[in-house]
Amino acid sequence: xxxxxxxxxxxxxxxxxxxxxxxxxxxxxxxxxxxxxxxxxxxxxxxxxxxxxxxxxxxxxxxxxxxxxxxxxxxxxxxxxxxxxxxxxxxxxxxxxxxxxxxxxxxxxxxxxxxxxxxxxxxxxxxxxxxxxxxxxxxxxxxxxxxxxxxxxxxxxxxxxxxxxxxxx
Amino acid sequence: xxxxxxxxxxxxxxxxxxxxxxxxxxxxxxxxxxxxxxxxxxxxxxxxxxxxxxxxxxxxxxxxxxxxxxxxxxxxxxxxxxxxxxxxxxxxxxxxxxxxxxxxxxxxxxxxxxxxxxxxxxxxxxxxxxxxxxxxxxxxxxxxxxxxxxxxxxxxxxxxxxxxxxxxxxxxxxxxxxxxxxxxxxxxxxxxxxxxxxxxxxxxxxxxxxxxxxxxxxxxxxxxxxxxxxxxxxxxxxxxxxxxxxxxxxxxxxxxxxxxxxxxxxxxxxxxxxxxxxxxxxxxxxx
Numbered sequence: 001x002x003x004x005x006x007x008x009x010x011x012x013x014x015x016x017x018x019x020x021x022x023x024x025x026x027x028x029x030x031x032x033x034x035x036x037x038x039x040x041x042x043x044x045x046x047x048x049x050x051x052x053x054x055x056x057x058x059x060x061x062x063x064x065x066x067x068x069x070x071x072x073x074x075x076x077x078x079x080x081x082x083x084x085x086x087x088x089x090x091x092x093x094x095x096x097x098x099x100x101x102x103x104x105x106x107x108x109x110x111x112x113x114x115x116x117x118x119x120x121x122x123x124x125x126x127x128x129x130x131x132x133x134x135x136x137x138x139x140x141x142x143x144x145x146x147x148x149x150x151x152x153x154x155x156x157x158x159x160x161x162x163x164x165x166x167x168x169x
Numbered sequence: 170x171x172x173x174x175x176x177x178x179x180x181x182x183x184x185x186x187x188x189x190x191x192x193x194x195x196x197x198x199x200x201x202x203x204x205x206x207x208x209x210x211x212x213x214x215x216x217x218x219x220x221x222x223x224x225x226x227x228x229x230x231x232x233x234x235x236x237x238x239x240x241x242x243x244x245x246x247x248x249x250x251x252x253x254x255x256x257x258x259x260x261x262x263x264x265x266x267x268x269x270x271x272x273x274x275x276x277x278x279x280x281x282x283x284x285x286x287x288x289x290x291x292x293x294x295x296x297x298x299x300x301x302x303x304x305x306x307x308x309x310x311x312x313x314x315x316x317x318x319x320x321x322x323x324x325x326x327x328x329x330x331x332x333x334x335x336x337x338x339x340x341x342x343x344x345x346x347x348x349x350x351x352x353x354x355x356x357x358x359x360x361x362x363x364x365x366x367x368x369x370x371x372x373x374x375x376x377x378x379x380x381x382x383x384x385x386x387x388x389x390x391x392x393x394x395x396x397x398x399x400x401x402x403x404x405x406x407x408x409x410x411x412x413x414x415x416x417x418x419x420x421x422x423x424x425x426x427x428x429x430x431x432x433x434x435x436x437x438x439x440x441x442x443x444x445x446x447x448x449x450x451x452x453x454x455x456x
Contacts, residue, residue: 079193124199124202131188135188165342
């Protein structure tokens with residue numbers, strides 16, 4: 001008899017805890033994009049100061065690496081990459097895809113920094129790579145944030161309903 | 170604020186357009202800058218080559234006075250920051266600046282390291298490696314070209330001359346061109362591109378925002394005003410036509426309210442009717 005009386009309350013309490021946990025996770029998820037932007041900014045600062053921090057490439061290293069691709073080719077590739085990445089993010093926004101922000105973009109952008117560095121034209125192209133990274137990551141970040149906020153609102157409504165039921169019981 | 174439909178529509182569009190236009194402009198500027206510098210270097214190498222060819226006859230005749238005059242005259246040209254000829258040991262023999270004649274250049278400096286980085290100096294150097302950019306002691310940005318003066322059969326075969334046959338490079342002509350005019354052109358191009366980009370951004374984002382506002386946000390706001398009432402059956406407001414689907418939506422909402430009101434009136438009439446019937450029944454005498 002006691003079990004039958006307490007089990008709905010326990011179940012509701014569990015549901016409430018699950019909803020609260022879900023809201024907490026969604027809050028954490030909504031700021032993931034910001035972390036990606038911060039990580040990219042942290043990578044970009046030493047790159048911006050590479051002239052002062054990194055030693056110039058020695059002729060031996062240059063010889064070992066071989067002829068670098070032309071800066072025009074890297075720039076063309078950067079524009080194609082930015083175009084494709086923005087299209088993919090816009091597609092995700094259209095479909096309300098819950099896929100999380102991909103940190104792999106930071107890796108790709110570091111590769112662009114490296115290519116420009118080895119070609120000796122990093123200073124001239126730094127801002128283009130930075131703008132690419134900030135655009136892609138901001139778009140992804142906004143998408144994840146707005147999607148998480150919508151989910152949080154849903155969960156909060158469900159929580160309010162559950163709490164009203166619990167009060168009524 | 171960021172969760173409204175207006176923000177959700179405008180922010181991704183603004184970010185996409187602003188970001189992509191910025192990326193394209195920055196890359197385009199960098200490409201154009203590189204092309205202009207390459208052109209300047211090519212033109213500088215042509216000047217260096219012209220100087221070498223102009224001085225060839227004087228060199229063959231070992232006419233040092235004539236050679237010195239040619240170097241001094243060309244060196245006086247506007248935009249020429251330095252012009253010098255040094256031998257294969259690095260001693261400056263002729264220069265626009267008389268004070269540096271006789272001094273030895275540093276083989277470790279950027280212009281020399283292309284050939285002198287190994288144990289043995291290279292005989293041939295790629296055209297791009299003959300060029301270097303630096304800021305000189307007067308604070309002027311200089312694009313310098315080094316043109317090797319090769320040993321030719323005529324240099325060692327003639328009776329009047331004393332160059333041995335072995336060394337492939339007899340010396341080097343070094344010319345430095347002031348990059349000021351190029352930097353000014355680049356700065357002008359940069360400002361023009363910034364203004365153009367800002368205009369494109371304002372027009373694109375502003376245009377999209379204005380169109381969205383006119384066709385969607387204003388009608389939506391009116392729809393919200395029309396439908397936001399405390400009691401739905403009190404809703405008598407109507408949305409004027411001319412807003413397309415949103416007007417239809419408002420009409421459908423209004424129809425729903427009218428039907429709700431009709432049902433409410435019918436229900437009340439039915440309730441009143443049944444109450445009157447009950448009262449009549451209770452008033453009738455029982456037989």
